[in-house]
Amino acid sequence: MNEKSFTILNNRPIARSVFELTLLGDAGISAPGQFVDIRLPGFFLRRPVSVADWTEEQLVLIYKLVGDGTRALSLMEPGDHLDLLTPLGNGYDLSRMPEDPLLVGGGIGIPPLYGLAKTLLGQGKRPDVLLGFNDPQEYFYIGKFRALGLTVKVKTGGYVTEIMPAGRYVASCGPTAMLRAVRAMAADGQFSLEARMGCGFGACMGCSLETKTGSRRVCKDGPVFESEELLW
Amino acid sequence: MVTGSNRLKTSLGAIELDNPVIPASGTFGYGREYKDLYDLNILGAMAFKGTTLEPRFGNPQPRIAECPGGMLNAVGLQNPGLEAVIHEELPQLAKYFHKPLLANISGFSIEEYITCARAMDQQPQVTILEVNISCPNVHGGGLAFGTDPAMAAAVTRAVKEAVSKPVYIKLSPNVTDIAEIAAACQEAGADGLALINTVLGMRIDPVRRIPLLANGTGGLSGPAIFPIALQRVYQTALRVNLPIIGIGGISSARDVIEMMMAGADAVEVGAANLVDPFACRKIIDDLPREMDALGIETLQEIKGAALCQEK
Numbered sequence: 001m002n003e004k005s006f007t008i009l010n011n012r013p014i015a016r017s018v019f020e021l022t023l024l025g026d027a028g029i030s031a032p033g034q035f036v037d038i039r040l041p042g043f044f045l046r047r048p049v050s051v052a053d054w055t056e057e058q059l060v061l062i063y064k065l066v067g068d069g070t071r072a073l074s075l076m077e078p079g080d081h082l083d084l085l086t087p088l089g090n091g092y093d094l095s096r097m098p099e100d101p102l103l104v105g106g107g108i109g110i111p112p113l114y115g116l117a118k119t120l121l122g123q124g125k126r127p128d129v130l131l132g133f134n135d136p137q138e139y140f141y142i143g144k145f146r147a148l149g150l151t152v153k154v155k156t157g158g159y160v161t162e163i164m165p166a167g168r169y170v171a172s173c174g175p176t177a178m179l180r181a182v183r184a185m186a187a188d189g190q191f192s193l194e195a196r197m198g199c200g201f202g203a204c205m206g207c208s209l210e211t212k213t214g215s216r217r218v219c220k221d222g223p224v225f226e227s228e229e230l231l232w
Numbered sequence: 233m234v235t236g237s238n239r240l241k242t243s244l245g246a247i248e249l250d251n252p253v254i255p256a257s258g259t260f261g262y263g264r265e266y267k268d269l270y271d272l273n274i275l276g277a278m279a280f281k282g283t284t285l286e287p288r289f290g291n292p293q294p295r296i297a298e299c300p301g302g303m304l305n306a307v308g309l310q311n312p313g314l315e316a317v318i319h320e321e322l323p324q325l326a327k328y329f330h331k332p333l334l335a336n337i338s339g340f341s342i343e344e345y346i347t348c349a350r351a352m353d354q355q356p357q358v359t360i361l362e363v364n365i366s367c368p369n370v371h372g373g374g375l376a377f378g379t380d381p382a383m384a385a386a387v388t389r390a391v392k393e394a395v396s397k398p399v400y401i402k403l404s405p406n407v408t409d410i411a412e413i414a415a416a417c418q419e420a421g422a423d424g425l426a427l428i429n430t431v432l433g434m435r436i437d438p439v440r441r442i443p444l445l446a447n448g449t450g451g452l453s454g455p456a457i458f459p460i461a462l463q464r465v466y467q468t469a470l471r472v473n474l475p476i477i478g479i480g481g482i483s484s485a486r487d488v489i490e491m492m493m494a495g496a497d498a499v500e501v502g503a504a505n506l507v508d509p510f511a512c513r514k515i516i517d518d519l520p521r522e523m524d525a526l527g528i529e530t531l532q533e534i535k536g537a538a539l540c541q542e543k
């Protein structure tokens with residue numbers, strides 16, 4: 001982890017209440033599923049945001065307007081600077097995934113799965129993709145997943161598990177209720193969790209989670225956990 | 233002319249510190265998350281995560297909320313328990329930290345305080361026992377001992393009798409008169425005081441119509457409480473004659489200077505570490521510059537400077 005200033009290249013709405021933020025610079029991301037913690041002028045706590053895509057030159061973050069902090073972020077413009085702690089957390093462990101994992105994302109849980117899909121393809125693996133949205137106004141990145149050449153199924157409203165094949169190895173991110181339903185149908189998998197964080201780097205114990213192997217910090221030991229480690 | 237690093241020197245009783253900056257308990261763990269960011273031996277000292285006799289997971293989620301100028305936490309003294317801290321955490325810490333160490337301890341009975349204090353007292357790397365009688369986030373412990381002068385004195389006396397190292401009592405601002413509690417601790421033999429712990433507060437989720445923190449209430453920290461902390465240190469310094477560690481919302485070199493002018497001998501930096509993991513290093517780096525700008529040669533000369541007119 002380090003603290004680094006990034007210049008905003010682009011900050012635009014891509015769906016209702018959903019923004020795509022592109023930053024210039026190398027965030028040092030080493031695995032899909034990692035996140036960054038953004039300092040916002042006028043707000044005390046940083047905002048943890050998962051990484052959707054990255055190169056050594058650019059970082060793409062997708063965030064949802066949920067409160068005053070993300071609203072302030074949405075008003076920032078190209079050329080503005082943002083102070084980030086990056087990279088944070090442990091991402092998905094690709095070495096444990098089969099040749100054809102099923103990526104299941106719900107709403108604002110979808111972004112890290114895009115980076116995961118690209119990384120898997122880079123390793124010659126071929127994931128299937130299942131995306132859930134509340135309604136069509138919230139659609140984003142469906143085309144970008146398809147542009148990778150992947151089969152993408154979309155569930156609008158209801159439960160994504162209604163169209164999910166059972167018995168697959170999954171990599172999932174989304175609301176807790178969705179993760180539980182996905183896990184119940186999956187053979188095995190890795191799940192990215194969300195939590196209210198204080199620091200984002202393991203110091204404050206604000207996001208602690210009880211697991212089968214004891215207390216774990218969502219920010220430092222996660223946010224991605226193996227299915228068998230979690231107390232469902 | 234005092235030169236270089238001597239300008240920042242301070243002391244807590246007989247214990248010399250290279251500078252007054254100490255990461256506060258509960259915001260720095262055991263230093264592990266910070267040690268790769270900078271050499272922790274630049275710090276004046278370190279206060280590690282509060283230890284209880286038994287392991288504690290702490291409170292349910294969510295434990296963190298934000299507010300203007302600060303944050304609320306209701307972590308609830310999560311820690312691996314006395315045995316694990318001594319046998320696992322402290323040996324690790326010894327590898328990368330060689331400065332004075334404050335062992336922060338909490339209890340749910342006077343016996344638990346004594347057991348923790350005695351065990352920590354026997355650890356060669358522990359310099360000071362920081363006795364927390366002010367955690368607002370656990371029920372039946374912590375703060376229960378810190379809101380009544382007689383109870384505060386009883387804990388202080390019991391711990392003092394059990395140990396040989398200096399005992400600092402960490403006080404709560406959530407009382408009518410903090411100086412009265414401080415005086416009771418002095419009377420009972422405390423070697424020093426650390427104040428303030430967090431200020432009780434809460435937020436409500438207006439959509440769900442329930443408190444935002446699962447614990448209901450939490451402890452407010454961050455710049456929002458700096459003026460409160462400063463006043464409590466000032467008020468306490470006027471009343472007692474003990475070394476004081478000033479704590480509460482400190483996030484800049486200027487805050488450190490104000491806190492020392494209010495009567496603090498050293499400071500603990502808490503919430504600032506969580507939003508800027510380099511906060512302590514920046515404050516230490518900034519102090520000489522800030523002192524130059526204010527015409528201060530050494531920190532020694534400003535201790536309690538603002539108290540003079542009243543004393």
